Amino acid sequence: MSNPLYSAIKRSITGKLLTYLIQFFALAIYARIFTPEQFGIIASIQVFVIFFQLLADIGIGPAIINEDTFTKNQRNGIFTTTLILGIILAILFYCFSYFLTYFYDGYDYQNIAIIVSIGIIFNSLNIIPLTALNKDANFIKIAKIDCVTELISLSIVYYFSLLEFGAIALATRSLSQGVIKFILTWFSSAKTSLGRPYFGSELYHIKKIVGFASYQFSFNLINYFSRNLDKILIGKYIGTSALGVYEKSYQLMQYPLMLTTFAMTPAIQPVLTKLRSNVDLIVEEHNKLASRLLFISILISFFIYINSENIVIFIFGNQWERVIPLIKLFSFMIPIQSILSTSGSFYQVMNKPQLLFISGLLSATLNIIAICFGVYFNELRFIAIGLIISFSANFLQCYFIMFKYCFKRNIYLFYKKLMKAIFIASMMCALYMVLFIIMKSYLSTEIVINILQNLLLTAPSFGIFYILNRKLNFDI
Known part of the structure; x- marks a missing residue:
């Protein structure tokens, strides 16, 4: 039964991949112009x-x-x-x-x-x-x-x-x-x-969807303010130049999410809505998708953290060096956001937009507090740290509400799967770090070559994971 979902996800990712590569290319050009x-x-x-x-x-x-x-x-x-x-x-x-x-x-x-x-x-x-x-x-x-x-x-x-x-x-x-x-x-x-x-x-037909749409719109509205208040306040109180740096840092952080979560999300609601009567199947698919997203995103965020300087200079150029410390902080948000960004689709699948609204309202409140804290101290890095904390808290409340009141299932298996993904990904990151330390003196100072060499260092980790997965069936 899971085939339709992953077939749709595969089409979505395949399509989005080329789109994001072109957008990435365009972003690098804009940053230099x-x-x-x-x-x-x-x-x-x-x-x-x-x-x-x-x-x-x-x-x-x-x-x-x-x-x-x-x-x-x-x-x-x-x-x-x-x-x-x-x-x-x-x-x-x-x-x-x-x-x-x-x-x-x-x-x-x-x-x-x-x-x-x-x-x-x-x-x-x-x-x-x-x-x-x-x-x-x-x-x-x-x-x-x-x-x-x-x-x-x-x-x-x-x-x-x-x-x-x-x-x-x-x-x-x-x-x-x-x-x-x-x-x-x-x-x-x-x-x-x-x-x-x-x-x-016949404009009156808008009434047919107004019930569902009103909750969806309310969620989108509060989600908008919680995700964009930082840019409004930075532009007002810290300046447009600082906003340009912050916006580019946040945008760079979102590109891994675009290649994973954002590419998958459009496929979830159209496929699983047809299966919403089978709640156990929906929960199983949710847990499986969440653990795989977490596994991939931990590896991506770790790679970005280690190679942040080369990545920023390669994509944006030397005039954007102020992005480097921010992207290091934002890399910690990638695993959290990769899972959290799919949550709305599952609320929609279960036809519970009102619960999505409640969770969104709580998320917005915490995010706004974090943003105001950072703006008060007039520091971009404090805003980033505040958002890391608020997104972590939002992760807990979002999935508590989802499993308690939407799925009405025990959350234990969800967290068990996530912990397994964290453990396996951590082992791979540790191996990559050991190889990085050993090979650091041999890595090229040329930015492009250095990034490619670092990508090659990840190969042994993936190789070992592939072998163990076939032998031990990690099931993530």
């Missing part, structure tokens, strides 16, 4: 762009996926609703940009706001076509669209940077991605079970 301060300016406004996009979504995507049947009229009515919402929010965002100019006190955001406001409309329009592809698990097609979108956007941003538009050139990325992705997704949704959406007059 724009300064930390220019990145900080865009990051300071992008935080609020995400909020307005969230208001447009209002939990529509997961709510539609949760429905067993969805008619053409319902689809078209909600598609029209997303257009109306997008236009209203775009106008409100442009008006809001005047407040941003006052709030950050140092940059005129109106020119950037015009560009990103149009992008908000197209991102809103893209909700239904993208949901159509996700509902049918067309992850390869989505990945192809993302790749084309990223490459075209990169070309547009690079062109405007040559014309010396500065931060405005970087802002065109948001607009170009919104327009291009909508066009490609809309055409690609024609052969899905939901079908290609057209504008309809």
Whole structure:
């Protein structure tokens, strides 16, 4: 019974891998074209762009996926609703940009706001076509669209940077991605079970999904503030240059999550929703997926911690050296977030958005306290340390609620599987560390070669794990 899930996950990861490699390549180019301060300016406004996009979504995507049947009229009515919402929010965002100019006190955001406001409309329009592809698990097609979108956007941003538009050139990325992705997704949704959406007059169909969507939206809303308040406060009280450094550190930390958790998550709800009556099977799949994610993410986070200096300089260049101490701290969050980021999908599978909201509210409270603590001391590293502590606490409360009130099963087997994954991963990390210390004097000072040599040092650990797994059946 587990085959459909892992088949969907395999398609999702395969599709996402190429997308993230291209985004990674684009990120390295952007880091060499724009300064930390220019990145900080865009990051300071992008935080609020995400909020307005969230208001447009209002939990529509997961709510539609949760429905067993969805008619053409319902689809078209909600598609029209997303257009109306997008236009209203775009106008409100442009008006809001005047407040941003006052709030950050140092940059005129109106020119950037015009560009990103149009992008908000197209991102809103893209909700239904993208949901159509996700509902049918067309992850390869989505990945192809993302790749084309990223490459075209990169070309547009690079062109405007040559014309010396500065931060405005970087802002065109948001607009170009919104327009291009909508066009490609809309055409690609024609052969899905939901079908290609057209504008309809029956707007009242939004009521069909409002119950599920309201809890999903409430969770997304509080999750947004808990995940983005740090950027808002850093931009206000520590400065846009510091925000640029922080944003790049956090973004680099998220790339391993993108290649694991974020790539898997879209496959969970569409597949397991069909099996929600078999709770024991859902729990078994959850525990198995969590232990494998933890195992992989511990190895990745350890590698990033050891090689943080070379990784940062190789990807971003020498002007981003301030990222190094932050990425060392953020690497400790990778294992926690890798598991925690899948939790929402399992709440959705069990049709318990209200519990997801409660857990999200608790998470937001702890994260906000941690962020305010770091901002008070005016130190980026204190913010990072506070978030490590808050995410660890959130991990405990999230899974207590999930097993106690959602699955209604004993949590013991879940933690047992995680401890097994931690033990095996720790042994592999220890072997890698021994080899690293022995070979350190022989490693090249050339950054690229040094990273490749370090990757080769991991090979014996994986080899030993593979042999023991076949002999002892670790089952993680």
